[in-house]
Amino acid sequence: MKNKPFIFLSVILFGIIVSYVVFSWSEPTGNMPTNYKPPLNTSANAQDVDPNKPVIGNLNVEKLGGYTASDLLGLIGGPASYEIVEGTACPTGTILTSKYYAQETCSYSYFYCTSENQTCVTKQASVNYSTGFGWALDPSYVKRNVYSFICDGSATFHDDGTLNSCGTQTDAQYSVTCQAPITHVLCLRVNAPE
Secondary structure, X not given: OOOHHHHXXXXXXXXXXXXXXXXXXXXXXXXXXXXXXXXXXXXXOOOOOOOOOOOOOOOOOOXXXXXXXXXXXXXXXXXXXXXXXXXXXXXXXXXEEEEXXXXXXXXXXXXXXXXXXXXXXXXXXXXXXXXXXXEXXXXXXXXXEEEEEEEEEXXXXXXXXXXXXXXXXXXXXXXXEEEOOEEEEEEEEEOOOO
């Protein structure tokens, strides 16, 4: 028990530090700010923003239907309503706020070289891929780069005579895009203030 004095001194030192912190703290003596409002959880007062402060609208896009965020905030002085319209465009007098993209499944084919029974053969494969279904402003699409290869007739073999690999040559390289169709749009109508 050689550590008893060390533990005892550590406890005493810790007690002195804690008591210093506790007894040195004092409540603030200044006056509360005059424009302070109690928080909602302790008061029934309405919370509002000082009219001299700028209002920032986070609409997540730079423009909606040609209107900036500040234009929209200024326009909504009267009643506003949203309307889902079938088609790709909003009626006159409304602002396009979102588009609904239906799910679209696309496919593409490509060639690849493989080995079967110690020979090289070219085979064709198809790939299906999907995009869409959901609301968004940006186009809903998936773009894929397709690489197609065919066997060039050359092959390498292991020492035991089994096929090691097949030589290939590029058949085609191209891009395919699967675009989801727009079926509905979400339109904002802002009426003049009454």
